[in-house]
Amino acid sequence: MKEFELKYGCNPNQKPAKIYMRDGSDLPIAILNGRPGYINFLDAFNSWQLVKELSEATKLCAATSFKHVSPTSAAVGNKLSSELKRACFVDDIDGLDDSPLACAYARARGTDRMSSFGDWIALSDTCDKVTANIIKREVSDGIIAPFYTPEALEILKTKKNGTYNIVQIDKDFVPEEQELKQVFGITFEQGRNNFKINADLLNNVATANRNLPDYAVRDLIISLITLKYTQSNSVCFAVDGQAIGVGAGQQSRIHCTRLAGGKADNWQLRQSPMVLELPFLPDLPRAVRDNTIDVYLSEEADDVRGDDVWHQFFSEQPKKLSFDEKRQYLSNIKGVSLGSDAFFPFGDNIIRANRSGVSFIAQPGGSVRDDNVIKECDDRNMVMAFTGMRLFHH
Secondary structure, eight states: OOEEEESOSSSTTSOSEEEEOTTSOOOSEEEEESOOOHHHHHHHHHHHHHHHHHHHHHTSOEEEEEETTEEEEEEEOOOOOHHHHHHTTOTTOTTGGGOHHHHHHHHHHHHSHHHHTTEEEEESSOBOHHHHHHHHTSOEEEEEESOBOHHHHHHHHTGGGGTOEEEEEOTTOOOOSEEEEEETTEEEEEEOOOOOOSGGGGOOBOSSOOOOOHHHHHHHHHHHHHHHTSOSSOEEEEETTEEEEEOOSOSSHHHHHHHHHHHHHHHHHHTSHHHHTOOBOTTOOHHHHHHHHHHHTSTTTHHHHSTTTGGGTBSSOOOOOOHHHHHHHHTTOOOEEEEESSOOOSTHHHHHHHHTTEEEEEEOOOOTTHHHHHHHHHHTTOEEEEOOOOOOOO
């Protein structure tokens, strides 16, 4: 296939639209089902790069859930605890523990379920039946993977009344070294960001505490590779082999940290007995349950648990979680890793990150206030490595 005509570009008025190879060669993809659009392909090609690089760096299978050209999460194939299975709504999936790829996608989809609604999925390895069964019941726009088992392909083809977008990519495809794009009729050219992220990037530890355990190295690599394909500015919280909070596209670094930290806190609280034991109505749709949990954990909790509305969501009225109760639960969280795509200009980012259990940080360094940032880490016995490499993505 030399080119593929698209229905339209980013918006319906942007026509004509297509994808093709500038050198006239064949596209490195096959469309197995559906008709992906312009934004679908932007998500597909960015998300594929993320999982391919993440799998190569960790030697584990990887998955990501993408929305509007940024990951909601990315994860490797670690097994899920019973609490996390319940929080991700996959405790009833047969064979989950036997499929690392399914575990990776369950984590990626379950991290920020509201943001993942209508996601684009990328898998580093062959999509199997177990993974397809998770995808089958979620609202999703499409998937890209190098291969599909026959069973998985048939399951996925039933989604969206047979129109679900399924793309297969040549796992060995290597793009040109130079990349081009146009803005306002003006062509931009730059070298591809082929910088390799691995454990060696974390050797320059700037803090008094220099102890980076293997699990922290893994999680920092996951965080940094996730950031490499996230719209900047951004920071990424990661723990237990997955990104748990992505603060994408913010103009201020502290707003990135607050946004990502809030998402990470919600991910932690979703696994708490306070949320796992909420008395939801048995026939409440999954998406409504996601929205209800999000509101329940917010300052607007009475919008779902108030005297006049709780019966729409619950079989009995749940108690309101106080700020102190939530903080008490979160105060026990430690060992979270945090990556930043550019340097931290102020120590307030460290203070906010530590409040969400961050113990390990990787950031480029190079701010005139590096000393202040290091001091805030030292005051909290945190470990911070300077990578020396900015990871902006636009």
